Amino acid sequence: MITTTEALAAFCARLASHPFVTVDTEFLRETTYWPELCLIQMAGPDDAGIVDPLVEGLDLTPFFELMANTAVVKVFHAARQDIEIVVNRGNLVPHPIFDTQVAAMVCGFGESISYDQLVSRITGAPIDKSSRFTDWSHRPLSEKQLDYALADVTHLRDVYLELVSRLEAEGRGHWLADEMAVLESRATYEMDPEDAWKRLKMRVKKPVELCVLKHVAAWREREARTRNVPRGRVIKDDAIYEIAQQQPRDAEALGRLRTIARGWERSAQGAKLLEVVNEALATPKEEMPRLPRHRQAPEGAQAAVELLRVLLKMTVETENVAAKIIASSDDLESIAIDGENADVPALKGWRRDLFGDRALKLIRGEVALRFTGKKVDALDL
Structure with a gap:
């Protein structure tokens, strides 16, 4: 375990001398909006280590500098959540990157293949899954848990080299470009609260309902970020649908909704929500959003x-x-x-x-x- 800034800087310097580095993270996000980073695993062709980001005083700057080093390919498997952590903690998107899950699709390994399945098919090495549901914030971690975590990047070296070889042999390296461009775009990881309604199913049938839905979804997104809690801890999706349809203007009307916990309508959060609903209902009719229309396919x-x-x-x-x-x-x-x-x-x-x-x-x-x-x-x- 790397627990000092000096050791991390030396480790990252060694990795930066190679053409690629394999990367994985362990995190928790069941009780937070932003993922809580618990471990960072990295490996080069002849080096591997685990960083403990929970150590007080550890400066992750060397890690972020490595992620920003354009001379080193950052190799992930199913990269999006790992990259989201780097974006949130380091304010940068790693570049260039190589996602072995996407590359595996190009190479004929099926859709969204898991890491352990891909390792097994390419290297034949078995992956011990018994530590998969570890609480990675707990300290100390056992040797078995650390071995499991490190295997996520050591086997990834062989997987990466094999996939690159296949892509070159089949002339398909450029096929990855579009997918990697999406993963390397900052917009992929930055949710505008005003677009939060797009995450919800369209269960509204009137412009006014859509207007309320948009306002409440944006409010929930901002609240969840500010308080660093999951969206559902602020208010659940079903409640947003019911609020959009019933449009409560006061605490009494809000309290009558079946999706609202008893007494919540009199809380500070309930008051803020009512302000948002009333603001949405005050939108002039001509400024109400239009309902998205699914195009009717012609006969046949x-x-x-x-x-x-x-x-x-x-x-x-x-x-x-x-x-x-x-x-x-x-x-x-x-x-x-x-x-x-x-x-x-x-x-x-x-x-x-x-x-x-x-x-x-x-x-x-x-x-x-x-x-x-x-x-x-x-x-x-």
């Missing part, structure tokens, strides 16, 4: 989507790549309805070469699907 479009889905499945099997990284269900629907005018990733770059052009030919009637030799293939007409 769903059948076209199913044909495109078969073509996608054929492409996945032929090219040995995960469907998720080529086209989403929304992509297929847009192509079926809008054709060449569909503004979707599946019709851009390497995805178009791999799937998009043939998908357009299919909906134009220039390609037929046929069942032959106990499998489906495509026939140019």
Whole structure:
């Protein structure tokens, strides 16, 4: 365990001399809005260590400097939450990065493969899962727990090197560029409270209900951040839906809602919430938000989507790549309805070469699907 700033600086200096470093973090966030960083694990080609960020007085600056070092590739598995911690604690997004889960999809290991499954398939090494649900904030940690944590980055070295080799051999390295650009964008990790309503299911049917929903969701997001508690600790999603539909203007009306705990309507939080609701209800009618409208697909479009889905499945099997990284269900629907005018990733770059052009030919009637030799293939007409 690295517990001093001096030891951390020396460790990061050694890692910075190599072309890549594997990184993982252990954290807790069940009771907080921001994840509580409990461990940092890192490894280079011939070095590995664990940093204890809970040690009083430990300065993590050397770690953040390494994350910002553009000469070193930062390798993660399922990177988003680890990067979120670096953004929140270090005010930077690591660059460049390599996410082995995304790379595994490109290399034909299926969709969203877990770390232990990927390690097993590439290296054959078993992963002891018994420490998976450890309380990483507890000290001291046992040797077994530390071994488990360190294995998250030591095996990752072999996984990374194997995936890079496969990507180079198949000429697919550039396929990762779009996905890594999303992970390296600061916007990915910065939620504007005014956009918090987008996390919720659309259970409202009127503009005024949507207006209240937006205001209350933004208020909850700000409260959760300020108090550093999970969103549900401020107010639950079901309560937001009910408030949007019932639009209580005073404590008495708020107290009648089934999703509100008895007496909460008279609390300081309840008073703030009522202010937000009344502010939303005071919005002029012409300024009320419009309800998002799901486009009505023309007759027969769903059948076209199913044909495109078969073509996608054929492409996945032929090219040995995960469907998720080529086209989403929304992509297929847009192509079926809008054709060449569909503004979707599946019709851009390497995805178009791999799937998009043939998908357009299919909906134009220039390609037929046929069942032959106990499998489906495509026939140019």
